[in-house]
Amino acid sequence: MSEGESAFVGNKAQRRVTILLSVFNGQAFLPQMLFSLAEQKGVEWQLLWHDDGSSDQSVQLLKDFASRYPGRVSSGQSSGQKLGIARAYMALLREASVYSPFMAFADQDDVWLPFKLYKAVQALTSITHEKCALYCSRQILVDTSLNYLGLSPEIKKYAPFPFALTHNMATGCTVVFNQSTAKLLAFLPNPPEETFHDWWVFLCVNAVGGIVFADEGADILYRQHARNVVGTTPSFLKRASRAFKRGPQKFIKTLKANVEALLQAEDLLPAPTLSCLYDLQAVLASGRLVRYIGFLRAHFSTFRRQNIVETLVLYLWFIANAFSRQKL
Structure with missing residues (x-):
């Protein structure tokens, strides 16, 4: 030492x-x-x-x-x-x-x-x-x-x-x-x-x-065992498969819940975070494709996942919500 x-x-x-x-x-x-x-x-x-x-x-x-x-x-x-x-x-x-x-x-x-x-x-x-x-x-x-x-x-x-x-x-x-x-x-x-x-x-x-x-x-x-509540894997394909099975509705529901929870503490959040959260809240509530695409363009460098494939799936899920008639 x-x-x-x-x-x-x-x-x-x-x-x-x-x-x-x-x-x-x-x-x-x-x-x-x-x-x-x-x-x-x-x-x-x-x-x-x-x-x-x-x-x-x-x-x-x-x-x-x-x-x-x-x-x-x-x-x-x-x-x-x-x-x-x-x-x-x-x-x-x-x-x-x-x-x-x-x-x-x-x-x-x-x-x-x-x-x-x-x-x-x-x-x-x-x-x-x-x-x-x-x-x-x-x-x-x-x-x-x-x-x-x-x-x-x-x-x-x-x-x-x-x-x-x-x-x-x-x-x-x-x-x-x-x-x-x-x-x-x-x-x-x-x-x-x-x-x-x-x-x-x-x-x-x-x-x-x-x-x-x-x-x-x-x-x-x-x-890693059968009773893991949340496990992990080094395999990219297995991770991608798990993400695909979860589907867009679960992702959007979780996203909405996290946005709403964070906004309960808006007095503690810096201006850039608040701006992003309010933009995202409005986009998710609107259901308008043009607003979804506008948000993705504005936050392209930060609203993403760790690799290009997962990011593309994220964007597809995000945009798919604009076409969904099911209220989440």
């Missing part, structure tokens, strides 16, 4: 990270995840967990873990209630936002490499605490037994808002963010039903002009 890294580690009490974990019947994988959490280097970690109505031994495993690390592990106030993924994480975030300088999302079935949090916090401390900031990274894809499957897709450089409305780059289990971001999210309403917690954080940070650190490295073993 370099001299600079040693100094960073020496101040780890000032680099406290509250790990937010929602569990549901996770006993098969939870012990490995908790062990990897305890092995994190260079930071002072805490764990705040929510049980979403498990019927297995998940809660007992977490209580046993807490007994081994007294004062560092606690349950959220709503633990035991069936909230669903996004609401559970947002409830935990609101509790943690008042005392922790950094927060991290965790999934019950992954395994973290020892310097996962260290790398994230090191990136986030490079900017002022007053500005919203988020760190995310790629993942090492593994099967149930942790056998290597490949790497998640590259996190390509992206344009400013409204890119985040069309694509979530920040996979939840890699996400770490600062207290300014947590305070922003605690003030905002819960994400729409169509939107997971990680996309909502990524979207909000972009909407207020915050900073996103997208790490091309990978410091997490991301299990």
Whole structure:
């Protein structure tokens, strides 16, 4: 470890990270995840967990873990209630936002490499605490037994808002963010039903002009198994097939919901973001093809996805909504 890294580690009490974990019947994988959490280097970690109505031994495993690390592990106030993924994480975030300088999302079935949090916090401390900031990274894809499957897709450089409305780059289990971001999210309403917690954080940070650190490295073993709520694949064809199956109506419905949710916090949004959101709101409500095309021309460089094929599909879906008679 370099001299600079040693100094960073020496101040780890000032680099406290509250790990937010929602569990549901996770006993098969939870012990490995908790062990990897305890092995994190260079930071002072805490764990705040929510049980979403498990019927297995998940809660007992977490209580046993807490007994081994007294004062560092606690349950959220709503633990035991069936909230669903996004609401559970947002409830935990609101509790943690008042005392922790950094927060991290965790999934019950992954395994973290020892310097996962260290790398994230090191990136986030490079900017002022007053500005919203988020760190995310790629993942090492593994099967149930942790056998290597490949790497998640590259996190390509992206344009400013409204890119985040069309694509979530920040996979939840890699996400770490600062207290300014947590305070922003605690003030905002819960994400729409169509939107997971990680996309909502990524979207909000972009909407207020915050900073996103997208790490091309990978410091997490991301299990792919039948019970994944959201999985990933390195295959472009499989990703394209999934996107095609979702179809335009689901995309437009989600897009509308995210626009409306963000506009509830219009006082916090900079003028360019507000202008784009109001333009998009008007376009989606009009159903006029000429307005759809006009919006795409005006925001061609930013209203897109990560490659040309996915962007073309996005535009087709967007324009197809102008011809749809079904009210979404």
